[in-house]
Amino acid sequence: MAKTLLTMKALKAIGLMSGTSLDGVDVALIETDGKTVAAFGPGRTYPYDAADRALLARALEDARGLADRAARPGVLGQAEQRLTARHEAALAAFFQEFPEHRDVAVVGFHGQTVLHRPEERLTVQIGDGPALAQGLRTLTGPPGPTLVHDLRAADVAAGGQGAPLVPVYHQALVRGLPQAGPVLVLNLGGVANITYLDGDADPIACDTGPANALIDDFMSARTGAPIDRNGAAAAAGRVDEAAIARLMDHPFFAVPPPKSLDRNAFREWVAARAGLDGLSTEDGAATLAALTAATVAAVLPHLPRRPALAIAAGGGAHNPTLLAMLAARLGMPVYTAEEVGWSSDTLEAQAFAFLAMRALRGLPISFPTTTGVPRPLTGGVVTRPSGAQ
Numbered sequence: 001m002a003k004t005l006l007t008m009k010a011l012k013a014i015g016l017m018s019g020t021s022l023d024g025v026d027v028a029l030i031e032t033d034g035k036t037v038a039a040f041g042p043g044r045t046y047p048y049d050a051a052d053r054a055l056l057a058r059a060l061e062d063a064r065g066l067a068d069r070a071a072r073p074g075v076l077g078q079a080e081q082r083l084t085a086r087h088e089a090a091l092a093a094f095f096q097e098f099p100e101h102r103d104v105a106v107v108g109f110h111g112q113t114v115l116h117r118p119e120e121r122l123t124v125q126i127g128d129g130p131a132l133a134q135g136l137r138t139l140t141g142p143p144g145p146t147l148v149h150d151l152r153a154a155d156v157a158a159g160g161q162g163a164p165l166v167p168v169y170h171q172a173l174v175r176g177l178p179q180a181g182p183v184l185v186l187n188l189g190g191v192a193n194i195t196y197l198d199g200d201a202d203p204i205a206c207d208t209g210p211a212n213a214l215i216d217d218f219m220s221a222r223t224g225a226p227i228d229r230n231g232a233a234a235a236a237g238r239v240d241e242a243a244i245a246r247l248m249d250h251p252f253f254a255v256p257p258p259k260s261l262d263r264n265a266f267r268e269w270v271a272a273r274a275g276l277d278g279l280s281t282e283d284g285a286a287t288l289a290a291l292t293a294a295t296v297a298a299v300l301p302h303l304p305r306r307p308a309l310a311i312a313a314g315g316g317a318h319n320p321t322l323l324a325m326l327a328a329r330l331g332m333p334v335y336t337a338e339e340v341g342w343s344s345d346t347l348e349a350q351a352f353a354f355l356a357m358r359a360l361r362g363l364p365i366s367f368p369t370t371t372g373v374p375r376p377l378t379g380g381v382v383t384r385p386s387g388a389q
Ligand SMILES: Nc1ncnc2c1ncn2[C@@H]1O[C@H](COP(=O)(O)OP(=O)(O)OP(=O)(O)O)[C@@H](O)[C@H]1O
Pocket: 017, 018, 019, 020, 021, 022, 023, 187, 188, 189, 190, 191, 192, 212, 213, 215, 216, 226, 227, 228, 229, 230, 231, 313, 314, 315, 316, 318, 319, 348
């Protein structure tokens, strides 16, 4: 056992993430043994164009009735091919800029979640692992890295939520910080999730509610641009607290972790209760940002101790209005990933690089306290350079 651990040296790992905000492919490289991060390499985002985004949005709609995770009705087959091609193009651009990293050992490929219903033991990430592994071999030259994809399926099959998976990476990062008390790591993408870390105890984690998905959809409908850049609209608006109270009256917020969400879990709920049609763009953006902050804060009563501070990553870490609302509703300082030496934009892709390395080495990627899986579990489908799975 000791010998195995000693021989686990840090190797280059790339993570590929296409998140719920449907904004592009994140690529990030780290050097890791699956337990600690020996070095951070570069990270890049390769944005989707409007046609890609529209196709992925249709894929989410066409996935709504899925009962079989292998089925690809409607535009799902086309979307999977396009998504895989976009990932290959992203890797081509990445290796063109960083040819010194063509010797990467392992690639973690998240794919795109099009449906997430863990209560029905169903989570669907489109993305063709073997096809991407083959494309990778051409890009790097033979033998090519090992590719790990479909990282959520084993957890859901075992009765877990299948998400969030980033907590074990948050734990590795927080171990590198000087600590005074429990830390709350916030991942503010389309959906928000938190990891609570207190010393060596297993991380406690869950999705908390929307982060930017509702803001993006609202801004898109009002302005044509799917973002409240730097929280400018929200900063100029007034929060409709009565709407927040109505929206917080949802059973999800009373459920303790672990728990997870589909991207569009609150779409109908918010459409029916927020009264956004009667609000200005600024007031609507402010109210939706406050909803994100309130839903993150709603997790506090479910945690063993009050965190001393929070660290925010994901695209929402670029929204100062949202960060100020979070600090106010959480009642604790909220630092950005950059402020502690991490990267808001590449952290999730780094996490999938780390998870892929853990999967290769048979280490658990999910835990009873993060996904509710009955025992710590590894995951992922491995495509080796020979093409064998
Ligand atoms: N400068 C900015 N100002 C405001 N919001 C921003 C800014 N930059 C990014 N965002 C928000 O962050 C979102 C993207 O975040 P991120 O890339 O972390 O999401 P994701 O990885 O797709 O989602 P998830 O983590 O849910 O899978 C955008 O949709 C946008 O709303």
